Amino acid sequence: MGEVSYNVSDISAPVLLEPGHSFDSFDCGKPAIDRWLLERARKAHATYGARVFVACIKTQVVAYYSLSNASIKKTDVPTRAKKDMRVNPVPATLIGQFGIDRRLAGQGVGRSLAQDALQRAFRLARESGSALILVDALDDEARAFWEKFGFQPTKISDYKLYLRVIDLEATYASL
Numbered sequence: 001m002g003e004v005s006y007n008v009s010d011i012s013a014p015v016l017l018e019p020g021h022s023f024d025s026f027d028c029g030k031p032a033i034d035r036w037l038l039e040r041a042r043k044a045h046a047t048y049g050a051r052v053f054v055a056c057i058k059t060q061v062v063a064y065y066s067l068s069n070a071s072i073k074k075t076d077v078p079t080r081a082k083k084d085m086r087v088n089p090v091p092a093t094l095i096g097q098f099g100i101d102r103r104l105a106g107q108g109v110g111r112s113l114a115q116d117a118l119q120r121a122f123r124l125a126r127e128s129g130s131a132l133i134l135v136d137a138l139d140d141e142a143r144a145f146w147e148k149f150g151f152q153p154t155k156i157s158d159y160k161l162y163l164r165v166i167d168l169e170a171t172y173a174s175l
């Protein structure tokens with residue numbers, strides 16, 4: 001039997017994970033991210049440890065990300081960003097997991113999903129303070145992907161990246 005193929009035009013806008021969504025065959029090419037969806041997403045979502053957003057074709061999840069509240073010590077924020085941070089630890093929003101099914105790779109789905117996550121994080125920050133968006137890049141490829149959106153390394157590691165919420169204002173404030 002041949003591999004299932006997906007069309008970008010069939011993908012629905014991201015929504016909160018629901019019991020009817022299925023993801024048994026989700027494969028983003030990074031086992032850790034596949035496994036988290038398979039084994040941990042429902043529990044994390046149900047207990048509010050993370051909220052999971054999924055983009056689907058029918059009920060099949062083809063892309064997902066998770067968001068959680070987080071914080072980072074001021075000393076771990078690079079100096080150029082730190083001067084504007086008034087609270088310690090600095091409140092943040094963490095994009096904890098992020099993956100696109102590899103059958104849809106290279107067609108702009110990752111960019112759209114990242115924009116959805118950033119827009120959502122910005123809306124949340126308007127209601128409950130969050131000065132930074134954090135992401136844990138898995139590897140150099142993931143880091144290169146996030147750098148396209150303006151993320152830069154924190155002092156924690158070259159793979160723990162941050163973006164200032166204030167830098168999203170120009171893009172998202174009017175939405």
Ligand SMILES: CC(C)(COP(=O)(O)OP(=O)(O)OC[C@H]1O[C@@H](n2cnc3c(N)ncnc32)[C@H](O)[C@@H]1OP(=O)(O)O)[C@@H](O)C(=O)NCCC(=O)NCCS
Nearest residue numbers: 028098099100105106107108109110111138141142144145
């Ligand atoms: C990395 C990933 C999210 C990219 O998704 P995608 O749908 O293929 O990406 P898009 O087609 O939307 O590309 C968006 C931009 O990212 C770039 N990009 C895509 N994959 C990339 C990669 N592996 N490394 C570096 N840049 C990448 C594209 O060139 C494009 O840049 P451009 O707009 O300047 O041309 C996807 O391959 C994936 O889920 N990988 C496995 C999990 C993972 O690494 N998650 C990252 C967070 S930890």
